[in-house]
Amino acid sequence: MKNSFTIGDRVAVLDEAIEGKIIAIKNNEITIETTDFLQMTYFVNELIKLQNTNELHNVFSSKSYSEVIREKTTQKNKKTIQFKTSKKDEFVLEVDLHIEKLVPSTKGLENFDMLNIQLDEVKRKLEFCIKNRIPKMVLIHGVGEGVLKSEIEFLLGRYDNIIFQDASYRKYGLGATEVYFKQNKN
Template identity: 60%
Template sequence: MFHKGDQVTVLDEAIDGVVVSVKGNEVLIETSDGFEMTYFVNELIKIHNSNELNSFISINKSSLAFEGKEEPKKRSFVKEKKSKKDEFVLEVDLHIEKLVPNKRGLSNFEILNIQMETAKRQLNFAMQNRMPKVVFIHGVGEGVLKAELDFLLGRYDNITFQDANYQKYGLGATEVYFKQNTK
C-alpha cells in the first residue's frame, strides 16, 4: 500500500511527510520538519500529487460539469423601517393549555373564567404601560371565547378592536388598539 518516497499525511494530526521505510503494518516517515516518526498503516493517508489526479480527471470533463451551471443571483436585502410603535406587540395566548399546568377537572365555565381573567389582567397591564396594541390569540373553536372577549372589549371607551392579521394569526386572534389620551 505505501512505498518508499510516497507523500503521506497523518490522520488526526497536522503532520505531513515522506515514507522512508515500510515494515509490516508500521511505516517510518520523515516529516516535513525533518523528524523520523513511526505510524501504523491505518493512521496514514497517501497524498496524491496533482499530476496523478489529472490523469484520472480530464479537464474537458470538469468543464462540462460546470457548463450548465449558472452563478446564483445576489439577493438584495431591503431593511424595513419600523416606527417605534411597531417595535413591540403584546401577544396573549388564551388557550387554556398555555394558562394552567393541568386543565383536568376544570369545567368549561371555570376554563372560560380563567381565560377572561387573564384577558382582563393583560388588557389592564397594556393600558398601564401605554402599549399601542395587544393581540389576543383565542383560537377558532365554537366562538364562545371570542364572543366573550368582544363583549369585554366593547365595555372600554378608549380602545378599538378587530380581527388580527390573517396571514400571521389565522382566524383565531383579535387585535386591540389603544387610543392614547392627548391632553
C-alpha cells in the same frame, strides 16, 4: 463597566419603564419576567442590571466630595439631542389564551372555569397595556366554537378608548383579535 447577567438578576429595560427578573439567557437574548408576570425577551444591550443599595454605596463612596463638586462645576461640551421612536410604539403584546398555556393542568376544570380563567387573563393584560401605554395587543383565542371570542368582544366593548378587530389572517389565521388602545396626548 460591563454587565454580566445571570439568571435571577433584577434588570430594567433601557428607554422603557419595565423591570423584571431574568429567567432565561440564550446567546445575546435575555428573557425576563416582569412584575406583572409577563415574559419578555430583550437583547443584552437593551437591559441594565439593577444593583442593590450596598453596591451603589460602594460606587458613590469612591469619589471625594471635592471631586464631585469639581465635576459638577466644570463646563461640559453640549451634545446634540437625537430623538428616536420608542420601542414601545413598535411593540405588540401577543397573548395566547389557549387554556393549556395558562394552567398546568385542566384536570377537574369545567368549561365555565376555563372560560373564566381565560377572561381573567384578558382583563389583566388589558389593564397592563393601559397602565404601560402599550398601543397594540393581539389576543390569540383560537377558532373553536366562538364562545371565547364572543366573550372577549363583549368585554372589550365595555372599555372606552379601545378599538378591536380580527387580527391578520395571514399571520394568525381566524383565531385572533387585534386590540388598539387610543392614547391621550399628555
